[in-house]
Amino acid sequence: MSIGLDPAPLRASRGSALSGRFRPPGDKSISHRAFLFGLLARGETTVEGLLEGDDVLRTGRACEALGAQVERLAPGRWRIRGPGLGALLPPREPLDFGNAGTGSRLMMGVVGGHGVTATFDGDASLRKRPMNRILDPLKLMGAEVLSEARGGRCPITLKGARDPAPILYRTPVASAQIKSAVLLAGLNARGITTVIEAEASRDHTEKMLVHFGAEVTVAPEGTGRRIDLVGRPELRPRPVVVPADPSSAAFPIVATLIVPGSDIVVEGVMTNPLRSGLLTTLVEMGADIAILDRRLEGGEEVADLRVRASALTGVDVPALRAPSMIDEYPILAVAAAFARGTTRMRGLHELRVKESDRLAAVAAGLAAAGVRHAVEGDDLVVEGDGAPAGGGLVATHLDHRIAMSFLVMGLASRQPMTVDDTAMIATSFPAFRPAMERLGATFG
Numbered sequence: 208m209s210i211g212l213d214p215a216p217l218r219a220s221r222g223s224a225l226s227g228r229f230r231p232p233g234d235k236s237i238s239h240r241a242f243l244f245g246l247l248a249r250g251e252t253t254v255e256g257l258l259e260g261d262d263v264l265r266t267g268r269a270c271e272a273l274g275a276q277v278e279r280l281a282p283g284r285w286r287i288r289g290p291g292l293g294a295l296l297p298p299r300e301p302l303d304f305g306n307a308g309t310g311s312r313l314m315m316g317v318v319g320g321h322g323v324t325a326t327f328d329g330d331a332s333l334r335k336r337p338m339n340r341i342l343d344p345l346k347l348m349g350a351e352v353l354s355e356a357r358g359g360r361c362p363i364t365l366k367g368a369r370d371p372a373p374i375l376y377r378t379p380v381a382s383a384q385i386k387s388a389v390l391l392a393g394l395n396a397r398g399i400t401t402v403i404e405a406e407a408s409r410d411h412t413e414k415m416l417v418h419f420g421a422e423v424t425v426a427p428e429g430t431g432r433r434i435d436l437v438g439r440p441e442l443r444p445r446p447v448v449v450p451a452d453p454s455s456a457a458f459p460i461v462a463t464l465i466v467p468g469s470d471i472v473v474e475g476v477m478t479n480p481l482r483s484g485l486l487t488t489l490v491e492m493g494a495d496i497a498i499l500d501r502r503l504e505g506g507e508e509v510a511d512l513r514v515r516a517s518a519l520t521g522v523d524v525p526a527l528r529a530p531s532m533i534d535e536y537p538i539l540a541v542a543a544a545f546a547r548g549t550t551r552m553r554g555l556h557e558l559r560v561k562e563s564d565r566l567a568a569v570a571a572g573l574a575a576a577g578v579r580h581a582v583e584g585d586d587l588v589v590e591g592d593g594a595p596a597g598g599g600l601v602a603t604h605l606d607h608r609i610a611m612s613f614l615v616m617g618l619a620s621r622q623p624m625t626v627d628d629t630a631m632i633a634t635s636f637p638a639f640r641p642a643m644e645r646l647g648a649t650f651g
């Protein structure tokens with residue numbers, strides 16, 4: 208799959224109520240990791256329910272460049288034949304991660320812990336994102352940065368450590384990408400690699416390390432966690448089942464809450480507590496969301512969610528909740544615009560270094576829609592009046608979540624909303640438009 212260079216604008220308008228059942232695509236975080244563990248486990252790993260979005264497919268290609276055989280058997284079903292830990296090949300060409308922070312940063316961890324040299328690059332958005340947060344711990348482990356763009360930006364050529372030093376690392380910000388990069392490099396270290404995080408971030412890497420046979424202990428440490436990984440395990444190929452992505456489910460969920468009369472069921476959504484901050488917040492706002500049929504899928508808790516249109520009220524969202532809903536603030540801001548009263552979202556500094564400066568992009572989108580709001584330090588404050596005017600054009604800055612959030616807003620605002628580009632939606636939720644249209648959304 209490739210994403211066209213021509214921007215593809217789209218308009219969303221108010222229409223009929225949304226109804227029906229819908230299963231979101233596979234979780235993006237777990238899909239990236241499925242390819243990476245398939246590379247690092249020697250033998251044949253199979254994956255069911257993989258997200259076939261551009262970000263993840265690029266991770267698959269990078270795994271091929273490092274020596275894996277990657278094969279699509281059927282939609283969402285993939286097989287990876289990995290060379291295994293310690294047996295990666297040096298890639299012949301630069302690795303192009305497109306728009307993907309997760310793919311590039313986790314793979315830096317893999318390369319950083321192996322004696323191979325690779326160049327990491329991506330699109331204009333990825334080239335702006337800070338990589339020193341990953342390179343700093345990798346340098347402590349013995350990796351060398353041979354070249355980089357100014358300020359630790361891509362393109363970056365990284366020479367991995369043949370015999371990486373196990374380290375104890377305290378992550379400077381709550382970030383599963385930093386934690387995962389250190390652990391993935393630590394896999395090839397002789398000894399114990401420890402990561403301490405002041406606030407717990409998503410734990411998919413830890414869970415998958417255990418699933419593939421590594422020895423990992425996770426213990427509470429203050430308000431956060433300490434993870435100890437014993438290096439040089441025998442990673443064994445294991446089947447991976449990818450549950451539905453709560454970050455993609457967020458769009459139909461909020462659309463249903465704000466379009467009067469709507470009533471849908473979202474199937475198989477992962478309810479891992481480290482990913483569920485948006486659900487907690489929406490329920491606090493008065494959302495009618497019933498959690499049905501809780502069960503386990505691929506080692507993760509999942510459930511069907513019955514969502515009905517609801518009168519929402521503004522709330523105060525604590526900064527401590529941010530890691531569990533870090534990608535959901537743009538769509539929460541849309542819900543807040545339809546709520547009555549003030550919603551204050553605290554501690555959003557990390558939003559400034561995502562695919563776009565999401566704090567600025569959301570504020571500009573709210574302004575375009577005539578919604579009263581303010582950015583106060585790292586907080587976003589939205590003054591909802593229950594019925595945003597809409598009618599604006601939103602600049603998406605190569606950011607899929609900005610595009611999907613403001614299209615959802617247009618389904619209920621008084622005037623339609625237009626986003627300047629939808630191409631990036633293919634990075635995380637390629638079927639967003641047809642899936643939303645099947646539920647009754649009006650685009651075009």
Ligand SMILES: O=C(O)C1=C[C@@H](OP(=O)(O)O)[C@@H](O)[C@H](O)C1
Nearest residue numbers: 236309381382383384385533534
């Ligand atoms: O580890 C992951 O899969 C992710 C971690 C988060 O980034 P940070 O680690 O920068 O918080 C998140 O924003 C991203 O979409 C996916």
Ligand SMILES: C=C(OP(=O)(O)O)C(=O)O
Nearest residue numbers: 306307308309310534561
């Ligand atoms: C931040 C995101 O992804 P990444 O960091 O992988 O680009 C996202 O999907 O919202």
